[in-house]
Amino acid sequence: MRLDRELTCAQLVELVTDYLEDALSPEDVERVEEHLVFCDGCTNYLEQMRATVAASGRLRTEDVPPELQERLLTAFRDWSRA
Amino acid sequence: MQPEDRRVVEALRAGDEAAFMKLMREYGPMMLRVALMYVSTRAVAEEVVQDAWIGVFNGIGRFEARSSLKTWIFRILTNTAKTRAQREGRSIPFSSITSPDGEDGGAVDPERFLGSGERFPGHWGTPPRRWGPDERLLSAEAQGVVDAAIAKLPPAQQAVITMRDVEDLDPEDVCNALDITETNQRVLLHRARSKVRQALEEYMR
Numbered sequence: 001m002r003l004d005r006e007l008t009c010a011q012l013v014e015l016v017t018d019y020l021e022d023a024l025s026p027e028d029v030e031r032v033e034e035h036l037v038f039c040d041g042c043t044n045y046l047e048q049m050r051a052t053v054a055a056s057g058r059l060r061t062e063d064v065p066p067e068l069q070e071r072l073l074t075a076f077r078d079w080s081r082a
Numbered sequence: 083m084q085p086e087d088r089r090v091v092e093a094l095r096a097g098d099e100a101a102f103m104k105l106m107r108e109y110g111p112m113m114l115r116v117a118l119m120y121v122s123t124r125a126v127a128e129e130v131v132q133d134a135w136i137g138v139f140n141g142i143g144r145f146e147a148r149s150s151l152k153t154w155i156f157r158i159l160t161n162t163a164k165t166r167a168q169r170e171g172r173s174i175p176f177s178s179i180t181s182p183d184g185e186d187g188g189a190v191d192p193e194r195f196l197g198s199g200e201r202f203p204g205h206w207g208t209p210p211r212r213w214g215p216d217e218r219l220l221s222a223e224a225q226g227v228v229d230a231a232i233a234k235l236p237p238a239q240q241a242v243i244t245m246r247d248v249e250d251l252d253p254e255d256v257c258n259a260l261d262i263t264e265t266n267q268r269v270l271l272h273r274a275r276s277k278v279r280q281a282l283e284e285y286m287r
Contacts, residue, residue, distance in 0.1 A: 008204025010195045014188060017272035021253070023264075041209025045190075048210055051219060052279040055228045056247035058220070064110035068128050072106055072135055073099065079139040080097030 007035045012042050016049050083147035090151060094142050106135070109152060112249045113159045116259075119241045120163035122172055130166050134159040153255055160259035176238045176260035189276035213286045224285060231281035235274050242267055243274035 007015075012035055018024045019032050036043050064072075083091070093101030113134060117127035137158045145154060167173050194208040213219060232243055238260070245256045246267075257267050 008195070008202075009206045009209075010188070010190070010192070010204040013190045013276075014272070016189070017268055017275060021268055021271075023268055039206075041206035044210045044212050048213060048279050048283065049275060051213060052228075052275055052282055053247050055219060055224060055282065056232070056243060056275075056278065057250060059225060059229055059232075059248050061111035061115050061248070064106065064114060064131075065128075068114075068131065069103070069106065069110070071132060072110070073103065075132060075136055076097075076099065076102045076139065079136065 005031065007031050009035075009039060009042050009045075012036075012039075013045055016046055019046075020049065020053070084150060087147060087151040091142060091145055091147075094139070105151075109155050113155070115244060116156070116159060116249070117163050119237065119244065120160075120167040120172075121170060126166065126170070127163075130163045131159070133166070134162040137162060153252065156251055156255060156259070176241055176262055189272065190280075210283060213282075218286060219282075224282065227281050227285045228278055231278045232274070235277060238262075239270050239274035239277075242270040243278065246271055247275070 012032060015024065015028065015032055019029065024032065036046065090101055090105055094105070110131065113131045114127060117130040117134075118124065121127050121130060134155070138155055141154075141158065145151070147154075149157075164173075194206065196203050196205050196207045200207075218224060232240055232248070235243065241260055242256060245251045245259065246253065251259075253264065253267060257264055260267070262270070
């Protein structure tokens with residue numbers, strides 16, 4: 001994407017993931033950070049995206065069902081005794 | 083090798099059941115969740131997990147820790163799942179960014195930006211507000227919102243956000259697991275995160 005020097009908010013929200021993933025060119029990082037300095041909306045947006053990533057990371061994945069745990073333990077015993 | 087990984091690997095090699103159970107409780111849930119992205123039923127996903135563990139047992143003697151134990155187990159799991167999905171005649175084209183994921187708009191509803199007739203087109207008309215206290219974001223209810231939003235995503239987006247953000251796997255490993263490019267992975271992650279943020283914003287309002 002070819003960008004003007006000054007980003008609009010609509011452009012910035014599409015760059016947020018690349019920004020967080022360190023996938024932007026140094027020039028685009030500068031553009032994003034210059035925009036953030038004066039834009040509360042985009043600062044909040046970036047904060048919300050970070051909070052979203054953190055919230056996904058807190059999801060509890062359900063435990064392995066007991067029957068499967070039993071089967072896996074049996075497989076481990078079979079292997080270690082073989 | 084990480085000292086913790088080294089201890090676990092040595093314990094497994096020695097047939098230590100308690101060490102195995104601990105490892106299985108740690109990575110088993112991730113393995114099951116990931117297996118479910120490749121195969122059609124829970125029963126088959128459980129078989130994939132079991133086959134992957136057998137692969138782990140058989141390979142542990144040769145494990146040299148060029149990667150972390152978690153990454154190594156994840157690779158065995160995804161290879162097992164891919165083989166099984168092929169055998170089932172079911173392979174999900176994770177690489178397709180558009181179809182079958184369907185059309186995707188931008189990260190944010192375009193209505194929220196000022197139009198071309200305005201003084202600052204493309205800038206926020208309805209800007210996002212700061213989210214309130216952390217307790218709400220940390221609540222079980224908020225977790226439910228995130229879970230439901232992820233469950234509603236198209237398969238490729240769901241796979242990427244689950245592997246990256248829920249299970250905290252490295253981008254490189256996720257690309258390999260899904261046979262997608264780095265760019266592709268980022269696009270899928272971006273769409274997925276944008277939608278989950280949107281769901282959280284509605285909840286936090």
